[in-house]
Amino acid sequence: MKRLAIGSVVVLALLLMVPDVVLVVAGTHARSLTWITASLGVPAALLLGYFAVLGRRPWLACMLMVPFAALVPVVAFYIVRYRTPITESVLGTVAATNPTEAADFLGQWLWAILALSLGAGASAGIAGWLSARSHLHWVTSRRVDTVLIALALVTMTTVFGLQVVAEESPPGTDSARSGDMDQRTFRIVQDSYPFGIPITLGNWWHDDIRLHAATARRRNFRFHARRTARPGRRQIYVLVIGESSRTDHWQLFGYGRPTNPELTSLTHLIPVRNMVSPWPMSIGGVPAMLTRKPPQQALTSAFAERSIVGLLREAGFDTWWLSNQSPSGEWNSPITVYANEARHVQWLHLQKYDSSLPEGLAQVVRESHGDLFVVLHMIGSHGNYDTRYPRAFKYFVPTVQDGGVFDTNYRHVTNSYDNTIRYTDHVLGSVIKILQHTDAITALWYQSDHGETLPTASCSATDHGHGFRYEFPVPAVFWYSDAYSQAFPQKVATLRAHAGQPATSADTFATLADMAGVDFPGHVESRSLFSPAWRYQPRLIHPQWQDGNAVINYDDADLGNGCELVRERIHPAGVRRRSQA
Template sequence: MSAVLQTSPRKGVDWAGLGWAFLFFWYFSGVTQLLIQLTGTAGFSGFRQALLASALWLVPVLLWPARTRQLAAVIGTLLWLCSLGSFGYFLVYGQEFSQSVIFIMFESNINESREYLIQYFAWWMLPAFAAYGLCGWLLWRKVRPIYLSRPGALFAAAIALFVSVGYPALRQFSKHDSWQAGFDNFTQRIETATPWQLAVGYKNYREQLTNMQVLLAENASIPPLANLQDAHAGQPGTLVLVIGESTNRQRMSLYGYPRETTPELDALRDQLQVFDNVVTPRPYTIEALQQVLTFADQEHPERYLTTPSVINLMKQAGYKTYWITNQQTMTKRNTMLTTFSEQADEQFYLNNNREQNARQYDGDVLAPFAKVLADGAPRKFIVVHLLGTHMSYQYRYPAEYERFTDRSGVPGNVSDDQLPTYNSYDNAVLYNDHVVASLIKDLSGAQANSMLLYLSDHGEAVFDAPKPDVLGRNEAAPTSPMYTVPFIVWNSPQWQAQQARDFSAALSRPYSSSHFIHTWADLAGLRFDEYEAHKSLVSQNFRPLPLLIGNPEKPKSLIDFSLIKPQAPVAQRIAQKDPEQRATKAL
């Protein structure tokens, strides 16, 4: 017992010794988090959570001070080994290690791992890893026993335990009704710290893999569409569906916004069919795409589990299918998206960040898109899922696209505090314009018989009228910017000639993207028993239906979008608020 707790020969607490011990344990989580902060890769939450979680390792050295050096050596070695993955991943990608990376690690075989190491290995990595290990060793040499009285040691250990895991656990369990929800959020909080990245990541990997396999098995058991007919059967062709994220069309100059946020699409305007009255049924990605990509809708929301998806449809029509995504993949929230992607023949997962609030640019989709275009398959269907203008907006575009920095073109209701966020959203729209236009140009140059359709999953309110204090999305308090989405079609001359259709009468039709699969089938020249022509935006048999928004699990909460107070055109609001800007605009 005397070896467990000893009385300090010193007077008072050895604060310097305590500080060195904490710094040593923090080092293996903190260095990578510090690099993330210094490079502006992600927000502060990961750094804060890793700082708190590192206090846990003080507990054994406080309780067994005579064995401090040995305990620190064993714990430090384990932490160092577990941290090499996240440290190395940041060196290669400049991103935070995440559950998605864990998924890739466990899904890769030895040959894939060897190819990965050969591809990304650089000479400077060896000295970087050596320096990382050397600094850890130097810190270990500073660690010394911290002798406290028995009550003092127990009290200090209790504080360290409470700070590292007790407080985060109590906070999460008190915020959620179910034990499982509280536990899931608690593990998410400590996931930034070593070694919990691997432990929590592996646990979640097993859970999400099981859930996804169940969903894929259910999808595989769904009967094919009946009596499928293809007007383009036997012809080569490439059809592309680009899914945007959080982009409100009212902030696009292509739709009349006074700021030039879509200059590249504006330049392609004569080649585009721009539909200006399309809304999304839900303001959340998963819930919206469950309807957009299947036969589910607001009146039958469960059908995404029992009916074919657009991927199933195109595979049945003889297309080789691809899914290129810059969205997060294997997270509990995004399992459904990953399930959709796994239905495709080939997948490209580009975003392995732990959280959405991290720098991740959609330009990354262009290289795999070019690779897929070069694939020899005669008929290709490609889904490109962008991160778009997802919050936090300043992480969605590189520095050269930070074009909007002042009040020019900004409504007068936007306060000085709101202005940076308002501008960063417009800059994100500007970069999104570049990516979408680049996809169109690359497709045009590579495939003679092709079509591309771009729409966003939902919109976003960023201090827009009619409620200029609202930022983000809230289904319980809907405003029009949360639901108004861009809907744009580009056809190659050859594809357009085959269709010989005039869409001018359809461009302003009121339409919900919950019926999108019927429009896509119509545009692709596909017919089957389940197809309903009146739900196709471009059909001659189109019939306007209520634009239902809200939570379909609460049917009484569903309302027609037309009942929401519309947003006044931005140009009109600027003129009303600021006569000087109106005069400048007129000049």
């Protein structure tokens, strides 16, 4: 029994090291010998010290590790998919998700990972039971020795960590500063599993408190908005927030497949051809277009201003938010916080397809009076792709669904994805038809929150959040009615002139304000594509968004091979060109 207990504890320790091993093998970090030693040595030393401290009660040590053991398959899956450890930004994204999105994330591996998680958690429980039954414990003197060995190993790996930082930092660069070295050395501990998780949870909790405070301050925030024009007719403006849509798969932007049969047949349509999102996931991409939050700020940093919804409500528009995604808590999701700035909020997430959005808009237009600003938040092209469109829109075949649950053929994935774009085209066409059949001044702005990575012959990755090339360019489209062009001809002409310029989601707030004819103190016209004063500004993005602070200029970025990870360009003499906000 005692031998079984010792063996089960050893197996548990090795199981808990799996995420660390996976990070070394699959992570994006340069795999120098010193970094590998530090990345494996730190968690090994901490585990050794942990079991030594609880040496007289190893059963308790095992039982406390049950939840961490159960999470091993999920964490390992995440690292394999995104090539990065769990961080506070990741926890914020998890807190803002819902069961449906979580199931979509695991996809075809859902039941396998759940089974592995149950088995891993059970193994920790069995180790604790065997340790208790056999009265397993360590001799006190050996336990003290083990703690000292563990501390020595941690010290050694810290030294290794400093060496890693020194190896990675070109001489004379800011990243070689001692403060940066200390921070990145501590990061080795935080990135380790399982002991880095409590640190990460603490950081996330701190960020959540800051979000709490910023939301409270936002209630009293005022733009002091005013209308710049009163055209004498009812005005209806619609913002459609797309999901996971990439520019180069839109026929409207030059794609060779008929993914936009309805939009390409419309007049009064202006494609904004060179737009990028600062973030490769919704929790960063949506606030980037809704607010004036500076693009260089970290994902979890609080922002005390209201969104474009609050601005237009303050200007006298009746504001609506119709979403085909799920609310996830006022405090845990910035998107939900901004949605709640609208006077009317409807969550349509029980509807399977985005057709519920134009249906909801039609009802709002019929039953409301006065000027309207309506936000429609799509589920769009979010995976799993074959669940995002009805059978009638299965145009490109064969799809993943045709190949079976474990089909990973990249051509099938592309077909499924292109069907989602074609369905998005139909939904937008339906929204525009509703606006066309009113006698109001109407306009629509569509923009996706971020792009999407699709598998190719040289890259097996899919989804978003990796920081790869096609997760940043996003499609943006402006449609306007005859009445809008008559009321604001100069705005239409100015947007046409700027439609091919390199723009960013950081321009969208000011652009939407000008689209609706709303001004306020501090309005930066150089950010508005409707303004003659618009000018190019560095398009700052967060390629390694999990790091929280990494920011580079998209237009000066370098691309890796295969999946084309967006990276900061290293210029001659080994000097990085720092992007300035």
